[in-house]
Amino acid sequence: MASPILYLAITNHGFGHATRAAAIAAEIKTLNPEITIILATTAPRSVLEAYFPGDWIHRPRAFDVGVIQADSLTMDLPATLDKLKEIRAQAQALIRSEANFLKQNRVGLVLGDIPPLAAPIAQAAGIPCWMMGNFGWDFIYRAWGDEYPEFNDLADWIGDCFSQADRLFRMPFSEPMPAFSSTIDVGLTGVLSRFTPEEVQEAFNLGAIPQEKIVLLTFGGLGLNRIPYENVKHFPDYIFICFDLSAPELPNLIRVDDRFYRPIDFAALAGRLISKPGYSTFSEACRFDVPIISITREGFAEAPILLEGIQDYAQHQIVEAEDFFTGDWSFLAQPMTPPRKAEPLAKDGNKSIAQAVVDYFQS
Template sequence: MSRPILYLAITNHGFGHATRGASVAAEIQRQCPDVLLILVTTAPRWLLEAYIPGDFILRPRAYDIGVIQSDSITMDKAATLAKLQELRQKQNEIIASEVNFILQNRVGLVLADIPPLAAPIAKAAGIPCYMMSNFGWDFIYRDWADEYPEFNDMADWIADCFSQCDRLFRLPLHESMSAFSTITDVGFTGGTPRYSVEQLRQHLNLTAPKEKTVLLTFGGLGLEQIPYHNLERFPDWQFLTFDRNVPNLPNLLHLSNPHYRPVDVMPACHCVISKPGFSTFSEACRLNVPIISITRDDFAEAAVLLQATQNYLPTQILQPAEFFTGNWDFLHQPFQPPRIPDAPRPDGNQEIATAVLNTLQNA
């Protein structure tokens, strides 16, 4: 029997797609150590290695755009549109190049999160394409068409690509994703903490109690102008952050990647303060860690995430002014209880991995 070979294409946007894709890749590798993983992404190798313990091939290619951003919430729609139009003009060249690579390397299946061109690439190569996501880029771009009508054309093109996908694993906290013809709903994806709470408290010298320990995490691009001066109002609290540009405050601890990941420290925290992001929310849901999040009115996925997360977790939803210019009194306020407190949280990593391996091994 030949070695199963998986081509995993991950969107060129932030770190969230990379971490959830890598979490699934790690489970595939755990279930079948013989599998050859080819990760096709511009995400940094250190980030992928923080989630995938075994070997993999990294093919640094970007054949989608996501959103051009200066930080985790500041978007450049005009630049995004220009890059999308350029990408569409190059699609035949990109497809030909990747089909050649796939055939040369005898890839058995494409799994994508969620570059639209992955589906026509797989179709041209004559192999199945599975995708995984809670939203499609057509959903994001169509929401901007009032400001830039050309996004409607881009969204139609992307939806046509998605329609060529053989099977979508639809993650929780999702939009309808109606461009896909075959949809399988799965559970939450994400990493598993590497340390016990006791180990974390010792390694990080955490002296504040859990109910006064807070993780600040705003995605791979970070967030400009976080009002760190508010932390001085909470001298007996402990705040953890991965942000590299932080002031020297006695109650603010900078954590270094990749030794620690957000999911590693969540169990030691009372809550997570974040912008809307699937991977952070999904890992919090898997661990039942409350979320405090700011809203994002110009990114369609954000409203879906915020609404759906309130089903599963204790939450506080803040207006941007409460976070950026307020005094952070929200830390003293109670959480809104989850709407569905006993909702199951099945393991999406395992569900997707098992289905992918069944297809690869029976090809």
């Protein structure tokens, strides 16, 4: 009997979607090693392998554009609009091509995070499509409709694509996502460290540093272009950890240049995390109970929802972007604000989604 085949389509935006989807794929493979998994994404194989080691098939395909960005905060809306119109113009050809691929390879289920075209592709192939995420691209684009009215029509088209999905696994820190007809709320998703805290302490000489003095700096796969690293010199008794290969050499700044280490590998050691609004970063910090200092992000509709989320569920500080870029980081001397809600979020999102996929193939 042929092994079941899962086609996992990943949105073409940054690396956050790719890493969380790869982590869920790894969980599926752990629960049932017989499932063949195809990762359909333009994310580099090296990034995917860091979160999903083992056997899988890489199918480089771009189903959407997300947002075209120079770094994790700087967005190019006209270029995004032009690319999105190009994708819509080519959509029917892409749907036919990919649906033929699914049928020829006897794929049994499409799981999307969260490219809109995944649903009509699955429907054209005659198989179910499940989606997972905390926002839809219709929600993001519609927020720009006043400035660029063409985004409104494209958001309607994307909402129609989403309405063809059979199920949505809605993650925490989410917008309502009303285009989906069947929604299942799940817990936090994320990846696990490859190392024990002791192994990381030894590798980076952190054993003598109190946890509250270890600050993890991470700004997503695209990073930031202008981090004022000189501010770390104001806190000589702290250790700052970053993954920016262009960061300067400073006595209390550890620049992690070994790509085998990831931000999550330091989460259990960090007393605080400094970041920009991003689901994967916030979710993984909450899974490890790491206090979050987030800068603000203007013009991206997901950001206020994420900031509301950490105010509800994490020890936090919210710092205006201008204060982060031009200030002296005196916020580090301020106490963290406790979460507004006492009940923590469930942390079983990976397992919930993976188990549903395994159960589907066994039914």
